[in-house]
Amino acid sequence: MPPSPCLRSFSRLSLDASTHNFLAPRLLHPRVACFSTSTARPAAAPKKKGSTAAPKKGVKSLNTKKGKKSPGGDAGKRPAQGDRKALRKRIVLSNDNALEVSSLTDLDKANVLSDANEGKVMGLPAEKVVDALRAVDAFKTTQGWSLFRRPAVLMRKEAMQLASLFREVEDSATGPQKRTIRRILSGERMSGKSTLLLQGMSMAFLRDWFVISLPEAQDIVNAHTDYAPLPNSQPMQYTQDTYTANLLQQMLKSNVTFFESAKLTTTPDLPLPLPAKARLADLVALGMANPEASWPVFVALWNELSQPGRPPILLAVDGLSHIMRHSAYMSAEVKPIHAHDLTLIRHFVDHLSGQKKLPNGGLVLGATSQSNAPTSPALDFCIEVAQARQKTSDNVPQWNPYKNVDVRVMDALKDLNSDSKDFDVIKVGGLSKEEARSIMEYYAESGMLRHQVNEGFVSEKWSLAGMGNIGELEKVSVRLRL
Amino acid sequence: MTSRELSRSLWKAVDALGSRSRPQCERTVWRAQQSFQPRISRCISTTAARYAEATEQETWEPFAAAPPIEFDSSGDGGKKDSKNMMRTLRVVPASPSYFSAKPTFTDDFLSLSALLRTVATLPVIPPAEAPKVAWKTIDQYRIMTNEPVKTARYHKMLHILRRLNCIHPSLVPDEVVQAMLRYKKPNQPGDIKPTPGVIDELGRSKGVGRRKTSSAVAWLVEGEGEVLVNGKSLSQFFGRLHHRESAVWALKATHRLDKYNLFALVQGGGLTGQAEAMTLAVAKSLLVHEPALKPALRRAGCVTRDPRKVERKKAGHVKARKMPTWVKR
Known part of the structure; x- marks a missing residue:
């Protein structure tokens, strides 16, 4: 260890001119990083403006830009990095200018599944549901939440169908045979599929279910997150560590009440040591902190959830057609990886197809999309078949034998072509006129629709919105106000 | 005639009383009848205008043409006679306006x-x-x-x-x-009467409309406001709200949107043309159900076919009218 005066003098030793004129006051010296051996150079003086010689008279210049002071691009301030994306992805759930709707009642644990609120607009309770839904990214930017004072949903016919499914599952929870009900939500563009999925999630949150939601299937398969082969898997599967860690975080944030009390009952097989007397939340936190262990943590969590006495589970995914085709990932042989070979998606699809049952009962929901949907002929065909079977079972469309068939998707969805009640398609269609009237009255009470809501007005907007398509109805009556 | 004469003489009597400021409005009745006669009103004259008494002029009576000249009747008089006759002959034309320009x-x-x-x-x-x-x-x-x-x-x-x-x-x-x-065109406007539309046994009425290069066929049945265009819902087929409104404008303008169900087949052209072709088609099929709505629909602008089409491109032009830019050499 050299003596400290030496170190001090060494630190002052900077090889610029400042060392030579000691007499100058120290503050005037340019600050130079210690230990740097390069000489300090002052920044170049700013160029004088207008120093270039004026063009000669009578000589044509080639500059065709007229009246522009700074030819080197606009001087506007650019948003900082990430600002634009943050603005694009921002979820606004309240509008201070909208009026408070006095008649709006909140959903709660008692009334969320009751048939009495069919056709009513119900508020989502702020602290229990809205925060959880925010945590799982259930709100989308394209939905009109930012138009109203606080989030509220219309309990439409399809939502009541969902509620009855929830009741069926809960009724079977007491018996020995726990039910797993699987549904695909399909319908026109803007008909409210994602919102129906959100309604299902809010029901699950209110009924203290465990919710695992893949908010956007595209994010899993579009090769924007890292992936790694899962060791000892045959055929080869791929884990997505960062995505899984993020998913664990979402699960932890959204299922707060469950994680508060849940204890670890098994001894999970993890690559990382778990502290003694760990709770389930600690297990998840371990997976969040160590993305490389996130998949084993997810498996361990799933094992925990499979133990008897745990709540029923809601598995939800939005954008189903993304996971019913090849993903954008490449294998080591530079072949595209099928989406079903990604562990997270495989986990979901196994439960959707009925290959695995939810041990404590539950619901598997998948929503299709019409605006962001790659072609997935097998999925489209299966949905078509299921809808045809709902009408009559004798006039079912046949697969065109000259088309390439994605066998894995067909296998996963083959239950749609059987008589099982557990797997079906919920057709999200247009609202009835009563439902349309109810939601338009809500718009009017919020002050966003300035028109008397009478029968003629409702039926006119109902027709213009393509027979009660709720997204179009909102567009026609609230957004395009003239 | 007698009544007219009577009224005229009455007016004359009134005139004679010297009422300078005659109530003009009362006179309009027979002045309108008179206005066809050539009447010269000189603004410089300060005298009260008086109307000619003799309206039935003799000159208007049917004109009798001169009898045909019989050259042979005085033929025996010899050459000299005929020569004289030819000199004195005056041919009177059939029409008194023969010597006028027209x-x-x-x-x-x-x-x-x-x-x-x-x-x-x-x-x-x-x-x-x-x-x-x-x-x-x-x-x-x-x-x-x-x-x-x-x-x-x-x-x-x-x-x-x-x-x-x-x-x-x-x-x-x-x-x-x-x-x-004599003065009518050979074809009159109401000559061609379209066959009135019928409501078929299923309660449908059909209408065809065209606009630009699009054509639409619309069927209307009584219902509650459902619309299908080429098998899709209105919002699926027309993305713009404006197009949706113009497609069902005939129903909306007459407050019939919730009274009928509409099925349409549209083809050709773009979305605007298709939507406006539907306007016409829907209006026509609505007129089959309710013919009394025609004035209302005409006021809404749904009845008239817009005949405008894209003007063809001409040789030597860049587009239909645009000329190439002038180049010095």
């Missing part, structure tokens, strides 16, 4: 004026309610008469014809009908 037109005009004078007392209907007649254009009339008729003159004649057309239809004399026939 004899046929003058004859037509005079005969129509005379006819109007005879029928002027018949009750009339407002011009808006008179039967629609397509009169011959000035060009057609010029070709018919082979005379260089001036436009203003012809319009004066059309004025008389329109006045004749305003006679109450149940009282029109046959001679007026015959006289007007």
Whole structure:
């Protein structure tokens, strides 16, 4: 260890001119990083403006830009990095200018599944549901939440169908045979599929279910997150560590009440040591902190959830057609990886197809999309078949034998072509006129629709919105106000 | 006639009383009848205008042509006689307007004026309610008469014809009908009557509409406002709200949107053309159900076919009208 005066003098030793004129006051010296051996150079003086010689008279210049002071691009301030994306992805759930709707009642644990609120607009309770839904990214930017004072949903016919499914599952929870009900939500563009999925999630949150939601299937398969082969898997599967860690975080944030009390009952097989007397939340936190262990943590969590006495589970995914085709990932042989070979998606699809049952009962929901949907002929065909079977079972469309068939998707969805009640398609269609009237009255009470809501007005907007398509109805009556 | 004479003499009496400021409005009735006579009102004159008493001038009476010249009757008189006769002969033309520049037109005009004078007392209907007649254009009339008729003159004649057309239809004399026939176009507007639409056994009415290069067929049944275009819902087929509104505009403007279900097949052109073709098609099929809505639909602008199409490109032009830019060399 050299003596400290030496170190001090060494630190002052900077090889610029400042060392030579000691007499100058120290503050005037340019600050130079210690230990740097390069000489300090002052920044170049700013160029004088207008120093270039004026063009000669009578000589044509080639500059065709007229009246522009700074030819080197606009001087506007650019948003900082990430600002634009943050603005694009921002979820606004309240509008201070909208009026408070006095008649709006909140959903709660008692009334969320009751048939009495069919056709009513119900508020989502702020602290229990809205925060959880925010945590799982259930709100989308394209939905009109930012138009109203606080989030509220219309309990439409399809939502009541969902509620009855929830009741069926809960009724079977007491018996020995726990039910797993699987549904695909399909319908026109803007008909409210994602919102129906959100309604299902809010029901699950209110009924203290465990919710695992893949908010956007595209994010899993579009090769924007890292992936790694899962060791000892045959055929080869791929884990997505960062995505899984993020998913664990979402699960932890959204299922707060469950994680508060849940204890670890098994001894999970993890690559990382778990502290003694760990709770389930600690297990998840371990997976969040160590993305490389996130998949084993997810498996361990799933094992925990499979133990008897745990709540029923809601598995939800939005954008189903993304996971019913090849993903954008490449294998080591530079072949595209099928989406079903990604562990997270495989986990979901196994439960959707009925290959695995939810041990404590539950619901598997998948929503299709019409605006962001790659072609997935097998999925489209299966949905078509299921809808045809709902009408009559004798006039079912046949697969065109000259088309390439994605066998894995067909296998996963083959239950749609059987008589099982557990797997079906919920057709999200247009609202009835009563439902349309109810939601338009809500718009009017919020002050966003300035028109008397009478029968003629409702039926006119109902027709213009393509027979009660709720997204179009909102567009026609609230957004395009003239 | 007698009544007219009576009224005129009454007016004369009133005139004689010297009421300078005559109530003009009361006079309009018979002044309108008189206005066809050539009347010169000089603004410089300060005297009260008086109307000629003798309206039935003798000159208007049917003109008798001179008898044909019999050259042979005095043939025995020899050459000298015939020569003398030829010298003294005056050929009188058949028409008194023979020596005018436009004899046929003058004859037509005079005969129509005379006819109007005879029928002027018949009750009339407002011009808006008179039967629609397509009169011959000035060009057609010029070709018919082979005379260089001036436009203003012809319009004066059309004025008389329109006045004749305003006679109450149940009282029109046959001679007026015959006289007007000469000035009518061969094809009249109401000649071609479209076959009225029918509601078929399923309660549908059909209408066809076109616009730009699109064509639409629409079927209307009674219902509650459902719309299908080419098997898709309205919002799926037309993304723009404006197009949706113009597609069902005929129903919306008449407050029938929730009374009917609409099915349409549209093809050709773009979305705007398809939407506006649907406007026409829906309006036509609505008229089958409710013909009384025609004025309302016309006011809403749904009845008339817009005949505009893309103008063709011409040789030497960049587009239909645009010329290439001028280059110095």
